[in-house]
Amino acid sequence: MNERILVINPGSTSTKLALFVEDRQEWKESISHSAEELSQFPGINDQLEFRRDLVIAALEKHREPLSALSAIVSRGGNLPPVHTGAYEVDQQLCDALRDRPVDQHAANIGAAIAFQLANQVGIKAYIYDALTVDEMDKVNTVTGLRGVRRPARGHNLNTRAAALHYCADNGMDYRQSTVIVAHLGGGITVNLHKDGRMCDVVMDEEGPFSPERAGGLPVYAVVELCYSGKYDKKSLMKQLQRAGGLLDWFGTGDLQELEKRMAEGDEEVALVYDAMALNTAKAIGKLAVTARGKVDAIVLTGGMAYSAILPGKISEYCDWIAPVVVIPGENEMTALAEGTLRVLRGEETADLFRD
DSSP states (O other): OEEEEEEEOOSSSSEEEEETTTTTEEEEEEEEEEHHTTTTTTSSSGGGGHHHHHHHHHHHTTTGGGGGGEEEEEEEOOOOSSSSSSSOOHHHHHHHHHHOOOOOOGGHHHHHHHHHHHHHHHHHHEEEEEEEEEEOOGGGGSSSSSTTOOOOSSSSSHHHHHHHHHHHHTTGGGGEEEEEEESSSEEEEEEEETTTEEHHHHHHHHSSOOOOOOOOOHHHHHHHHHTTEEEEEHHHHHHHHHHHHHHHHSOOOOOOHHHHHHTTOOHHHHHHHHHHHHHHHHHHHHHHTTTTTTOOOEEEEGGGGGOOOOOHHHHHTTTTTTTTTEEBBBBHHHHHHHHHHHHTTTTSSOOOOOO
16 A cells, blocks of 8 residues: 655745655645745744645645545654654644643644644644654753753754664664764754664754854853843844854855855865864764764764765764764655654554653
């Protein structure tokens, strides 16, 4: 039987959809939402019917009846901490995302959209490798302030998919392997996959700077910025999250443009670019310490892994730890479909969320 899986991935300004038959993508849509459209909704939860109706319209456009689907999967939102893998969507999970999310994110309504549509035709809805996967070993959560715990925020969906693909391609059991995966995108995060768990992570707020993120900064200097009168909380968070890194240095995060400037002899660009690669390698090395140096592979993924230069620079600094493999792209839609397919085939079991 050819399993037909609808994938829903709500983002801040778009809703991405794809239809997979088994592991083959049949079609995809990216529906953009203007600021004017979204301004009529006071909060994320108020967008549910609006986005659900757009999903229904896309299915009609592609002549894909709900009754033909085997399952629906959505990107998991900001639930309280969960483990990796699949969760079956039920009312309790939807209620938690609506009433008790860890943070506001458009993905929080994806599960409810999937649940409503799936219920119409008696199939199941799932989330997979949610935003708030937290399998950190307790020792990795401790900081120097009693009330501050290191959370486990990272590009969980894409990095775990890359680790699973690497293991499958090399005849390795993911549950018995140790793989460090660096996601190279607008933000850079690195996580450690050991014996089937993501047991440590270097988040984009504490690790390498990137095209948009300021990354880890000297904390005393950040305190000075907070009290400088130059920023309020919102503007400083924007500077750190969306206007830092390469954007702050050069006004652009476009690697092709910056690599062209490097080739033309721009020494400052070359220095900062090399520092970004070095800082990424340092984060990889930090996780190699957690693994006590016993690492099977280092995988570089994400959009910047398509660069002809950056992966090589990172590898130069850390290939003494383990072989470095490049699996480029931000493969969230495929990862969601593949995870759901494993559930439908009985290779994995979906859990129920209970808080």
